[in-house]
Amino acid sequence: MREKILEAQRFMNAACKKLGRRINVMEVCGTHTVAIFRSGIKSVLPERVKLLSGPGCPVCVTDQGYIDAVLQLADRDDCMIATYGDMIRVPGKGGSLETRQSKAAVKVVLSSEDALQLARDNPDKKIIFVAVGFETTTPATAVAVKEAAGQGIDNFYILSGHKLVVPAMRALLSAKNNNIDAFLCPGHVSVITGYGVFREIVEDFNRPCVVAGFEAVQIIEGLAEICSQLAAGKLELKSMYPAVVTEQGNTAAQEIVAECFEPADGYWRGLGKIEKSTLRLKEKYGKFDALRQFSITETPVKEATGCRCGEVLCGLIDPPQCGLFATSCTPDDPVGACMVSTEGACAAWFKYARKEKRER
Amino acid sequence: MSPRKHDRILLAHGGGGRLSDELIRHHILPKLKNDALAELADSAKLNLSSNQICLTTDSYVVKPLFFNGGDIGKLAVCGTVNDLAVAGARPVALTLSLIIEEGLEFELLERILASVARTAKESSVEIVTGDTKTVEAGAADKIFINTAGIGVRLPGVNLGYKKIVAGDKIIVSGTLADHGLAIISQRKGIEFESQLQSDCAPLAGLTCELLEKTTGIKFMRDPTRGGLAATLNEIARGAELSIEINETEIPVNPTAQAAADILGFDVLAIANEGKVVVVASAESADDCLNICRKHPLGARARIIGHVVTSRDVPTVELITRIGGRRIVQMPYGRELPRIC
Numbered sequence: 001m002r003e004k005i006l007e008a009q010r011f012m013n014a015a016c017k018k019l020g021r022r023i024n025v026m027e028v029c030g031t032h033t034v035a036i037f038r039s040g041i042k043s044v045l046p047e048r049v050k051l052l053s054g055p056g057c058p059v060c061v062t063d064q065g066y067i068d069a070v071l072q073l074a075d076r077d078d079c080m081i082a083t084y085g086d087m088i089r090v091p092g093k094g095g096s097l098e099t100r101q102s103k104a105a106v107k108v109v110l111s112s113e114d115a116l117q118l119a120r121d122n123p124d125k126k127i128i129f130v131a132v133g134f135e136t137t138t139p140a141t142a143v144a145v146k147e148a149a150g151q152g153i154d155n156f157y158i159l160s161g162h163k164l165v166v167p168a169m170r171a172l173l174s175a176k177n178n179n180i181d182a183f184l185c186p187g188h189v190s191v192i193t194g195y196g197v198f199r200e201i202v203e204d205f206n207r208p209c210v211v212a213g214f215e216a217v218q219i220i221e222g223l224a225e226i227c228s229q230l231a232a233g234k235l236e237l238k239s240m241y242p243a244v245v246t247e248q249g250n251t252a253a254q255e256i257v258a259e260c261f262e263p264a265d266g267y268w269r270g271l272g273k274i275e276k277s278t279l280r281l282k283e284k285y286g287k288f289d290a291l292r293q294f295s296i297t298e299t300p301v302k303e304a305t306g307c308r309c310g311e312v313l314c315g316l317i318d319p320p321q322c323g324l325f326a327t328s329c330t331p332d333d334p335v336g337a338c339m340v341s342t343e344g345a346c347a348a349w350f351k352y353a354r355k356e357k358r359e360r
Numbered sequence: 361m362s363p364r365k366h367d368r369i370l371l372a373h374g375g376g377g378r379l380s381d382e383l384i385r386h387h388i389l390p391k392l393k394n395d396a397l398a399e400l401a402d403s404a405k406l407n408l409s410s411n412q413i414c415l416t417t418d419s420y421v422v423k424p425l426f427f428n429g430g431d432i433g434k435l436a437v438c439g440t441v442n443d444l445a446v447a448g449a450r451p452v453a454l455t456l457s458l459i460i461e462e463g464l465e466f467e468l469l470e471r472i473l474a475s476v477a478r479t480a481k482e483s484s485v486e487i488v489t490g491d492t493k494t495v496e497a498g499a500a501d502k503i504f505i506n507t508a509g510i511g512v513r514l515p516g517v518n519l520g521y522k523k524i525v526a527g528d529k530i531i532v533s534g535t536l537a538d539h540g541l542a543i544i545s546q547r548k549g550i551e552f553e554s555q556l557q558s559d560c561a562p563l564a565g566l567t568c569e570l571l572e573k574t575t576g577i578k579f580m581r582d583p584t585r586g587g588l589a590a591t592l593n594e595i596a597r598g599a600e601l602s603i604e605i606n607e608t609e610i611p612v613n614p615t616a617q618a619a620a621d622i623l624g625f626d627v628l629a630i631a632n633e634g635k636v637v638v639v640a641s642a643e644s645a646d647d648c649l650n651i652c653r654k655h656p657l658g659a660r661a662r663i664i665g666h667v668v669t670s671r672d673v674p675t676v677e678l679i680t681r682i683g684g685r686r687i688v689q690m691p692y693g694r695e696l697p698r699i700c
Contacts, residue, residue: 005682038626040684216682331692342624352686356673 004217005044008224015227016048024050024179025226026172026315028165029186030057030343031214037352039216049223052179052315053345055168055271056186058133058161059086060313060337060344063267064301066132066161067092072296073128073159074100079294080122081106082115083130086341089334093301097130112137112144112158119148119156128290132161136188138279139253142260145281145288157290160280162261165189166197167277168268172314173205180315182208182226184219187241194249195239202237211239260285267300269337270310309336312345319346326354369464374494383492387466391473392480396453396488404488406453412513414449416440420505423698425468428542429558430633432505433475435700438562438633439584440509441483445564446580446636448519448571449511451483456490457506462497472503483562485509511564514571521598523578528667529645530603531638533566533658534559535611536588540630541619543699548623556615561634566655573651576644581637584700586691589628589676591637593690596674603676605665605688628678629691631699639667 016023027033033053036042042051055061071092073079081097085108088097097106109115115129131141141158148156165186172178185198190211198209208229212222222240229235239245257279266278281289291298307329308322319325319338329335331347338344342351372379389397396404420436430438437454444451456476460469480487538559545556563582571577579599583591588610596603612627620627634657640648645663652658676688 001682037686038680039682040678040680040686041682043684043686044682216680216684220682351689354687354689355675 001217005220008220009044009046011224012046012049012227015231016046018231022048022050023227023230024052024181024315025184025223026052026054026180026182027184027186028054028056028169029188030060030341031188032056032184032186032212032219033345033348034343035214035216035219037348039219040352041216041219042353044220045223049227053312053348054172054315055268055313057338057341057343057345058137058163059090059341060309061163061168061268061270062087062090062132062161062337063269063298064092065267065298066159067096068094068301069291069296069298070097070128070130070159071095071100073290073294074105076294078126079105079128080118080125081128081130082109082118083107084109084132086343087130087132090337090340091334112140116144116148116153116156119153123155126155126157129156129158130161131158134163134165134186134189135192138162138257138261139192139250142256145260145285146256148288149285154287157288157293158281159290160261160278162279163266163268164263164277164279166200167274168271169201170204171271171274171277173201173207175314177316178314180207181230182210184222184226185209185211187211187213187245190239190241190245190249192250192253194247195237195245196247196249199237202235206235208235209237211241211245213241213244267298270313273300307336309338309346312338319349320354322346326350367466369460369462369466369469369494371462371494371496374460374492380492387470388473388490388492391470391477392456392487394486394488396486397490401489404453406488406510408452408512410512410515414444414447414511414513415508416443416447417506417508418443420507420700421501421698422543422700423501424543424546425472425502427546427558428555429538430560431472431475432503433472434479435560435633436505436507437476437479437483437485438560439700440507441485441562441564442582442633442636444509444511445562445567446582447511447513448517448567448580449513450568451485451509451511451564453488453510454480454485455506455508456487458490458492459500459504459506460492460494461500461502462494464502469503479562483564514568517571519577519579521579521595524595524599524601524639524667526601526667526669527642528578528639529642529663530592530605530665530667531640531645531648531652531661531663532583532588532611533563533636533638533652534634534660535613535616536583536632536635537616537620537625537627537630538613539633540587540699541616541623541625544623544625545619556619559632559634561657563634563636563657566652566657567636569655570638570648570651574640574644574647576641577638577648578641579639583632583635583637585631587627587629587631588637589626589688589691592676592688595637595639596676599667600674602668602670602674603665604668605676605678607678607680609662609664611660611662626691628688633700642666
């Protein structure tokens with residue numbers, strides 16, 4: 001392992017020297033963000049290789065308008081909310097789902113299948129599954145919807161907050177002030193989509209896209225590959241995770257998603273409205289769509305005053321540059337979504353990298 | 361023992377009348393018998409060998425009551441014995457208070473009491489006084505236990521944060537995170553190929569041996585709730601010094617590591633119930649390590665790091681497998697409720 005790291009460090013140093021400038025690499029996967037912080041990867045990189053934590057954590061990119069919509073449903077007596085644990089502490093306009101938990105209207109589930117089971121077990125309640133996540137979790141939601149349709153379960157609904165990674169990457173690169181030189185692409189998403197989906201980023205924006213696994217060494221090797229490509233001026237799509245990721249991905253999963261969902265314009269926290277970046281249920285499955293079945297709306301909401309989650313997600317600032325970081329925004333009492341989720345850039349920075357100065 | 365008339369605990373078993381008396385005389389006393397307890401006096405009278413006394417108390421609400429490697433009875437003795445042990449004391453006597461939910465099966469109660477008795481014997485302590493209360497169904501979850509313990513400090517032993525200096529070594533007596541992961545995986549119904557087992561064990565034998573055979577021990581703590589991360593942060597804060605630990609030296613069972621990875625937990629922040637963290641002078645660290653390794657509860661002990669001076673606020677830093685560095689924070693403490 002030591003040799004691999006030393007070799008990667010040599011590649012990166014040579015690339016930095018040749019380019020004579022900083023290299024900014026963005027990861028767009030919460031698991032990568034956590035792995036980077038947990039292994040202390042930043043501390044073994046050359047100073048001029050800078051890692052930016054992009055919009056890779058599904059909780060962090062969920063617009064507050066979506067949370068407000070979930071809360072509206074949680075306040076109805078006939079509804080029960082089934083959610084992944086990370087979502088319950090995200091603050092909305094009138095509190096968070098956690099504040100509704102005492103009324104037993106909110107259940108934490110580990111899978112869409114658990115949510116469907118809640119529907120079977122509580123026939124007198126309407127079960128709303130808070131369906132968030134990128135391409136990795138969408139297939140499971142689609143399976144649950146199909147199962148509900150097949151079994152005639154009519155008290156199961158999803159509020160789709162599912163999102164697509166590539167439109168967000170395009171939006172980031174289309175912004176004038178972006179400083180992204182390359183993407184370290186997510187291994188998990190690629191297992192489903194295939195690494196081929198990132199080809200358009202390389203071709204349309206001329207940025208290297210390298211898919212890496214989640215071991216520290218795999219991440220470092222991915223970064224070395226990116227640096228070498230930039231130094232050589234040869235910008236490519238490459239998978240460094242060949243044992244798991246293919247170019248086509250999991251076509252069976254893609255088919256079931258395509259059968260249930262269609263792309264729609266949607267709001268991202270910090271990035272605003274992005275065309276065809278979210279997934280909504282097709283008309284055919286409209287009876288399971290909470291947005292269609294209940295009279296609720298998702299109104300986009302401006303960030304809390306002072307919260308700079310948006311700039312963090314775009315890689316424009318590091319978390320400590322936000323005035324709220326570690327003062328009024330902490331994992332115990334988060335203001336922005338990047339501090340709520342364990343995979344958020346601010347939470348990871350707070351947990352693994354924050355050093356307090358001694359008062360003198 | 362007279363035959364049991366009831367299968368389950370009734371509210372009247374805590375009412376102070378005939379049923380209470382029957383519960384105590386026929387079910388509790390025979391299991392825990394000793395002279396001090398047999399008197400059933402309002403207070404136990406103890407003769408102690410020294411006036412250097414340590415006193416502690418702890419309540420136990422673990423769910424489930426029985427888990428791989430232990431149960432609430434064993435935990436209630438070990439937890440209190442260990443709190444005395446790491447303070448440099450030899451545990452002498454424990455109290456035992458039971459808060460029982462109406463409807464608890466007698467069979468469960470008896471298994472728990474048998475476990476209390478067995479663990480007390482193993483730890484060379486006696487249960488010298490106690491109390492039993494019953495509450496309505498729903499007012500407790502089957503049974504809650506409180507134990508208080510009294511111990512005699514070993515002669516010449518005086519542990520504390522203020523003795524710690526830069527250069528001191530950090531030793532852990534064995535693999536981390538086994539207890540918390542055994543509980544949580546059992547609760548979530550997740551089974552692993554080779555079952556996870558709680559490390560729940562009384563540590564006084566090991567700690568007394570360490571203190572009697574070496575002179576360089578500065579501080580000891582059992583890393584229970586909050587795990588090693590909480591313990592080391594408390595030490596750093598108390599000593600006003602930083603701590604550096606080496607990821608490659610930290611002993612973790614591969615099954616526990618796999619379970620933690622699947623469940624998304626950090627092994628450093630998970631509870632242990634049969635491990636001790638020792639801060640020892642650099643000169644005595646190897647002796648301490650050898651004593652640990654010869655003891656059945658310390659076979660996988662390691663020196664995992666050392667104390668360093670710090671210009672910033674004292675922190676615990678981990679040197680990772682790849683040679684990187686990151687902070688080990690005090691855990692927030694909401695991840696795992698009711699693990700002890």
